[in-house]
Amino acid sequence: MSNARKQRPKNELQRELCEQLELLKNACESFDRGLEAAGKHIALTLRLLLHEHRNSRALLHQLGLRDKTSFLDTAGPLDPRNLLPECRLVVMQMGNARSRYIPAMGILPNQSGKLPFAKWWNSEVLKDKNGHRFTRGQLVLHVADTDGGAHADPELDEAYMAISRSNSLGWNLCVGDIETPLEGRPELACMRQIAHEVLASLSSPS
Numbered sequence: 282m283s284n285a286r287k288q289r290p291k292n293e294l295q296r297e298l299c300e301q302l303e304l305l306k307n308a309c310e311s312f313d314r315g316l317e318a319a320g321k322h323i324a325l326t327l328r329l330l331l332h333e334h335r336n337s338r339a340l341l342h343q344l345g346l347r348d349k350t351s352f353l354d355t356a357g358p359l360d361p362r363n364l365l366p367e368c369r370l371v372v373m374q375m376g377n378a379r380s381r382y383i384p385a386m387g388i389l390p391n392q393s394g395k396l397p398f399a400k401w402w403n404s405e406v407l408k409d410k411n412g413h414r415f416t417r418g419q420l421v422l423h424v425a426d427t428d429g430g431a432h433a434d435p436e437l438d439e440a441y442m443a444i445s446r447s448n449s450l451g452w453n454l455c456v457g458d459i460e461t462p463l464e465g466r467p468e469l470a471c472m473r474q475i476a477h478e479v480l481a482s483l484s485s486p487s
Contacts, residue, residue, distance in 0.1 A: 306480065324425040327476060331479075356406040366410045370406055403418055407444070428441070
């Protein structure tokens with residue numbers, strides 16, 4: 282078996298980008314129809330588009346787009362004065378005695394701005410009740426690399442497990458004296474919101 286490798290032509294990479302964006306949109310539509318697990322496929326595509334690794338290169342970087350694009354930031358910075366858990370990538374959807382985490386989309390007013398890729402990817406966007414903080418990049422890679430995107434590892438990062446399994450974001454629905462954790466997985470709702478930011482950024486690059 283040959284180990285020789287050949288450069289892919291740019292037009293093939295451009296076609297690959299179109300296909301990957303279609304896959305991302307389809308995964309987002311599935312998530313929006315109620316298939317929460319589609320957030321794992323969203324994370325996988327986000328990693329392919331954006332993450333640089335010694336064994337692979339981000340598709341947007343190969344096309345010279347990643348560092349030329351200003352990325353939509355719907356979260357804004359964490360408030361250093363706020364001692365409570367914080368994540369503006371998600372919001373609470375209220376129902377009849379039930380509530381769940383959903384992506385913020387365009388719900389929160391006056392939060393949107395544009396950031397260069399490195400700052401957007403590496404800015405902290407989530408702080409849980411234990412003080413653990415996550416960037417967009419960390420959330421994407423936890424889901425994609427260990428939690429069902431490309432791999433399902435037998436062990437997961439402890440702080441990530443608290444976010445994804447134990448509601449360490451700490452948002453609850455209070456009905457009378459009864460306090461109930463929100464339904465849904467906040468990290469997958471974050472994947473959907475990050476995809477919203479990416480798709481909006483690439484549709485109107487600056």
